[in-house]
Amino acid sequence: MFEKLALIGVGLIGASIALKARREGLARQIVGATRRQDTADTANRLGIVDSCGTDLAAACDGADLVIICTPVGACGDVTKIIAPRLKPGAILSEVGSVKQAVIRDMRPHVPAGVHYVPAHPIAGTEHSGPEAGFPELFEGRWAIVTPLPGEDRDAADKVAEFWRRCGSMVEFMTPEWHDKVLGIVSHLPHLIAYTIVGTADDMAGERRSEVIKFAAGGFRDFTRIAASDPTMWRDVFLNNRDAVLEILGRFQEDLFYLQRAIRWGEGDKLFELFNRTRAIRRALIDMKQA
Amino acid sequence: MFEKLALIGVGLIGASIALKARREGLARQIVGATRRQDTADTANRLGIVDSCGTDLAAACDGADLVIICTPVGACGDVTKIIAPRLKPGAILSEVGSVKQAVIRDMRPHVPAGVHYVPAHPIAGTEHSGPEAGFPELFEGRWAIVTPLPGEDRDAADKVAEFWRRCGSMVEFMTPEWHDKVLGIVSHLPHLIAYTIVGTADDMAGERRSEVIKFAAGGFRDFTRIAASDPTMWRDVFLNNRDAVLEILGRFQEDLFYLQRAIRWGEGDKLFELFNRTRAIRRALIDMKQA
Ligand SMILES: NC(=O)c1ccc[n+]([C@@H]2O[C@H](COP(=O)([O-])OP(=O)(O)OC[C@H]3O[C@@H](n4cnc5c(N)ncnc54)[C@H](OP(=O)(O)O)[C@@H]3O)[C@@H](O)[C@H]2O)c1
Ligand SMILES: NC(=O)c1ccc[n+]([C@@H]2O[C@H](COP(=O)([O-])OP(=O)(O)OC[C@H]3O[C@@H](n4cnc5c(N)ncnc54)[C@H](OP(=O)(O)O)[C@@H]3O)[C@@H](O)[C@H]2O)c1
Known part of the structure; x- marks a missing residue:
């Protein structure tokens, strides 16, 4: 489906996406980036992604799908940091448990030509960090996609298809x-x-x-x-x-x-x-x- | 351990006790009694007890251990009904999720010579009725015994031992x-x-x-x-x-x-x-x- 998938944040959700995307062959290359070197080391040691570092922007180079998997309070800042390196035509998505505030924080930083598609997989456990990830997390669970009005519908459909291939059922709704x-x-x-x-x-x-x-x-x-x-x-x-x-x-x-x-x-x-x-x-x- | 065990109420808890007591050989005979004929029929059909009827008092004839397994609001009335048929020296226990109110309701009806030992197994599911019972319910869970001051300590120890043989760990405490x-x-x-x-x-x-x-x-x-x-x-x-x-x-x-x-x-x-x-x-x- 994608040439390069970049995951910003490789905790429970980021790691689970990586493991499932690899198993299903959803991207040729899967890279991660995280805030702390420690977390990156763990992700590398466990082989969760092809490579993981702490340079968030560099990880996005050439990626046609970028998914931000950090706590919702960090989504705005992360977008600001990676924006200059997002490739035109790329899809930018995230998995935040809140949608309106994340959209408010991220949208001003999204470069023209990049398609931002907010989403949220309704699946989780009480554990966190890369060690907590497992590829079956999303199976049989719902994923909600909240496309923005006036945005490219193809991008939203592609994100929806990505989640279906991760094992989820998809529902579209408004952020509100x-x-x-x-x-x-x-x-x-x-x-x-x-x-x-x-x-x-x-x-x-x-x-x-x-x-x-x-x-x-x-x-x-x-x-x-x-x-x-x-x-x-x-x-x-x-x-x-x-x-x-x-x-x-x-x-x-x-x-x-x-x-x-x-x-x-x-x-x-x-x-x-x-x-x-x-x-x-x-x-x-x-x-x-x- | 006992010659005859009578269970008044054969729902989730009563049925689970019956099944476990049979498996562990804790009583030579196990009878049940319940309010509705329907429930008694189910208990008989599933073979949960040796026999089940709706005559609460008759079920207690000759029993050396009687355990009331009805909702706590019924414990007082049930005791009143069965009191005349309780054999001297018998142990009367119950499994109510509340202790002070049940003791208040039951105690006045307990005949002299019958040893009343309140208890409460901390184990359950969201299901009810005889079909919900299973013998492993109490395994690895706590059972609380709240012996009454001035009552026979041997009887309390025997009830505690009964629960241990049902797979539980036992703790003594005050009803309060x-x-x-x-x-x-x-x-x-x-x-x-x-x-x-x-x-x-x-x-x-x-x-x-x-x-x-x-x-x-x-x-x-x-x-x-x-x-x-x-x-x-x-x-x-x-x-x-x-x-x-x-x-x-x-x-x-x-x-x-x-x-x-x-x-x-x-x-x-x-x-x-x-x-x-x-x-x-x-x-x-x-x-x-x-
Ligand atoms: N857990 C759930 O049940 C669940 C379900 C659905 C959606 N979500 C959403 O998914 C997102 C991630 O949740 P999670 O459970 O995967 O959390 P997590 O296991 O705690 O992982 C969070 C990841 O984000 C990174 N991170 C944190 N702050 C950052 C920052 N300022 N800049 C860059 N990276 C940062 C962390 O990196 P470091 O370790 O290096 O700090 C870690 O890799 C959240 O938005 C949450 O709302 C969670
Ligand atoms: N469920 C739990 O998680 C749990 C855990 C620990 C302790 N307990 C305690 O255990 C007791 C029984 O709970 P349960 O879950 O086994 O309930 P249940 O499955 O609903 O069974 C209740 C039984 O009591 C009988 N009964 C009800 N009212 C009666 C009455 N007035 N006279 C005679 N029999 C009557 C019912 O008979 P009919 O069907 O014939 O009406 C049924 O056999 C309660 O005191 C509860 O507090 C429950």
């Missing part, structure tokens, strides 16, 4: 709707998981290890989510602020409603909700996303 | 501390999961299926927890009200703190928490409860 949907299915759940694990940790205090022992009661699923990369998630919340705050407001209302029902012993209100949420699980199982 | 710890590691996480799935469902509205598609972003773990049995969980919240409300109050405070940090762009506060919660995951992995 993306940020809202992801706020619901991903950002709010992560924020809540981080909070609950922090609250539990504070409450347990001295007796922390006693509490951790009994995590099988439900807590452990939250600890897994709350072990996700702090930098990545800080950037997500700062950059999808409006959607997250809106959803959080509704969540708080709903929680107060249940809190009040518990205080007043209104079992029917609890039962009604608990019964309704089961149906959603069933829908998810039916859609093979459980 | 049990309810507090479980409030943190189990009840709050379930309440939050139910709330978030409800909030997401309301927000998605017409576009629900679009949202469900992308559940791999974190949401799906919550939907699994929020698919747990509504009756069981309604009873848990109504019966561990004080502990749950206290923990919920702290959780709300912590969530408002993060909400404010997001609004004001205070990334360092977010990062600090997100970094701290990782350590808890590590502790859990070290304790093999991940």
Whole structure:
């Protein structure tokens, strides 16, 4: 599909893309570039890309597909650094978990003649860094592409095809709707998981290890989510602020409603909700996303 | 270990106990009793117990170990029904997810000469009913025994040994501390999961299926927890009200703190928490409860 694929950032997502692209033969040459020499060394040692260095711009030389795989807060600066070396006609994409803010940060730096196609694979684990990458990460998962109005449609189709070849199903949507949907299915759940694990940790205090022992009661699923990369998630919340705050407001209302029902012993209100949420699980199982 | 084991309630927990007790030879005879004929028929058809009926009291005839495995709200009534048929010297136990309220409800009905030992296996799935049971459920998980002051210590030791033979590690604690710890590691996480799935469902509205598609972003773990049995969980919240409300109050405070940090762009506060919660995951992995 491509002559040269350049990945800026070779963490969980960048490394997984590299491994899958190599396995499927999606690019003749695959290079990486990352901020720290350490990370580059690891990527080279594991043979994740053909070569990995720390010169972000040099990695883009002659690349017909460049995918930025850094935390969303870094996407603007990275684009500024690599812009002079992007070849005319190249496709520039990224995998940021937030779309509107990343587009706002990147777009002013994208040179004329380079096609910028924002995308986001909905797949991940709580691990990070090159060692965390594996080629099957995207299989059977959705990838969202949010083409910019007025931009080249062929480029968007090519990025979509790239993700399909990585094993994903592709959906096109607007950046606005993306940020809202992801706020619901991903950002709010992560924020809540981080909070609950922090609250539990504070409450347990001295007796922390006693509490951790009994995590099988439900807590452990939250600890897994709350072990996700702090930098990545800080950037997500700062950059999808409006959607997250809106959803959080509704969540708080709903929680107060249940809190009040518990205080007043209104079992029917609890039962009604608990019964309704089961149906959603069933829908998810039916859609093979459980 | 026992001549006759009677299980009142043969859902996920009752059926799993029956299957494991049979496999390990923990009782010569294992009978079940349940409220609905339908459930009894299923238990008989699957051969989960030697026989299952709907006469709760009759099932206890001659049993030297009776374990009540119904939702916590039913434990008091069940005890009242079976009390006249409990044999002197028998051990009466239960598996309720809440201890203080269950003890309050059951204790007045326990006949003199019968040893009541409250217990709680910290193991479960989101499924319920006899079909959901499997013998490995308790393996490698903790079981908490909360012996009553002034009660026979031998009986408590025997219940502890029963759980060890079911594959569990056993911990003794007071009912008060049990309810507090479980409030943190189990009840709050379930309440939050139910709330978030409800909030997401309301927000998605017409576009629900679009949202469900992308559940791999974190949401799906919550939907699994929020698919747990509504009756069981309604009873848990109504019966561990004080502990749950206290923990919920702290959780709300912590969530408002993060909400404010997001609004004001205070990334360092977010990062600090997100970094701290990782350590808890590590502790859990070290304790093999991940
Ligand atoms: N993890 C998920 O579940 C998931 C899912 C979908 C999308 N995403 C998105 O994918 C992106 C990467 O996530 P990830 O999980 O792969 O993170 P990761 O494993 O932490 O990797 C991040 C990579 O970005 C590099 N990097 C960080 N800051 C940089 C900077 N200022 N300049 C250049 N490189 C920099 C890092 O290099 P050094 O190690 O050298 O610092 C590392 O190679 C994020 O935008 C995230 O929103 C993540
Ligand atoms: N699920 C978990 O994760 C978990 C973990 C540890 C402890 N527990 C505790 O274990 C207990 C049972 O939970 P479970 O998951 O096994 O529930 P379940 O699968 O829903 O089974 C409940 C059983 O109790 C019976 N029952 C309900 N109300 C009754 C009544 N009024 N009189 C007599 N029988 C009645 C049901 O009979 P019918 O079907 O005939 O109505 C069914 O056999 C609860 O106290 C729960 O707190 C649960």
